[in-house]
Amino acid sequence: MVELLIPQRQHSIGAFEVGRVLPFRQRRMVGPFIFFDRMGPQALRAPVGTENDVLPHPHIGLSTVTYLFEGAMTHRDSLGVEQDITPGALNWMSAGSGISHSERFEPMRTQGGRMDGIQAWVALPEHKEEQNPDFVHYEAEQLPLIQDIGLEGRLIAGSALGLSSPVSVDSPLFYMELRVQGGQSVPLPTGHEERAIYICAGELEVGGQRYRAGQMLVFAKGDSPRILAEQNSHLMLLGGEPLGPRHIWWNFVSSSKDRIEQAKDDWLHGRIKLPPLDDEQFIPLPAV
Template sequence: MIERVIPARRKDLGGFEVGRVLPAPLARMVGPFIFFDHMGPADFAPGLPRSVDVRPHPHIGLSTVTYLLSGEIMHRDSVGSEQPIRPGEVNWMTAGRGITHSERFEKGRREGDRLDGLQTWLALPEADEETDPGFVHFDAAELPAFDEAGVRGRLIAGRALGLAAPVPVHSPLAYLHLELDAGARFTVPAEYAERGVYVARGDVEIDGQPVPDTHMALLGRGRPGVLAAPRGPATVMLLAGEPVGPRFIEWNFVSSRKERIEQAKADWRAGRMKLPDLDHDEFIPLPPDPVPPPNPMS
């Protein structure tokens, strides 16, 4: 049963738009998933300006996963990684006590491209928030996949449906990419406490209730849900996991402790966080602190 449906809120990042789903006012997290952006779809013409790139910036207390439906992004980070990501592949970066990285649209600049993908952050358990930073990449062929009854699926990370992905996760979770043919049905497993179903393309129903394009349905606990694509093909991302506890999130920082975020802000402002080895000539400055609302009693 659907408990809540969250629409993607469109945000312009300066050259392309994203649909931001998490965090939302009424749903901060799904298991450890604390941030979920749908990038694009956006068509890039050759000669794309460098201002569209995501310049070096920092993270703490989380893992990020970039997963593309189309397009290509070049990743560089402060642990020495340089890795393009293409559709069906996984770039999994663990920030831990601190990492910096950039995301460049170099293929789009050279020859044009169509960007369509998902970027997700997962909060680390408290015991792992200060772990060493790291980065791993997996080709599509390394990820478990299945194809049956009009449903093609790939397990991006975690465990589900008797499958286990090689990605080194820090808490119990599942992240699935599903392609449903028109009329196909899929049973959303109930093995995790919290589950979200995001419709990237098409329209679906869950237990007979409609979920439109670019919306995420949050499912109730304890029972499977029947996902169907009665009107046409659909692309769906399934997020599931066990809660890791409440988290603070500010700019690119996630932590169970507000003071740790303040320390990260001070470190970035003072230049104490190492920039990517292969991309260190520019960076995104720390945004100003938000202005608190006026006190109506003053």
């Protein structure tokens, strides 16, 4: 059954509002997923000002997983990568020992439009926290389609429902988008110790209880409850194997508090370089 219900909380990342789900005070992680933000839905009026952009900022010890439902963004990082992302495609950036990147609304700058999607962070296993940073992009057609009576979607990463994504992951996990017609059952993958469903839109019924959009349902280990879509619903399913305790401060994740302190000092003193294609501005280290 539903072990924990996590509500979405509004959070500002400058001029852009997101709905934060993870980390939560009662549940910091689901499998290796340590961060989960809903980026919308919201309308960006043309011209979309640069004040809406996310300036260059650093990460260590995690992978950022960006997946859009609507809109478009431009990613630039300290490896020299420049990549637009559009709905259904995937940007997977592994920070490892340290990387910086920006996210700008350049593809929407003149026209504006609706923006919606998810940015998740996946913590790295301890023995891979200091690996070299990396970035990969997958177009929508490269990700496996999930199709059955009354449901369709994509397996973004990992293995589930008899499918495997081509995306290379650092620990066992699954991450998928599903759109389910009202009255249909929702398949919850088995074989993973920790599992959750985030309701983007619609309504689910589990064990006689109804759950609505903006909520994450965390399920008990080994349970296989009947999950029913009460109406047409848009869902994100995620989970995997736990990695053990992690410290999180600002954009840094690590199994070591000392490593977090080192990352703070590295950003403060410019030892994590800026994206060469976007190096005129950056987000300074927070005071708190």
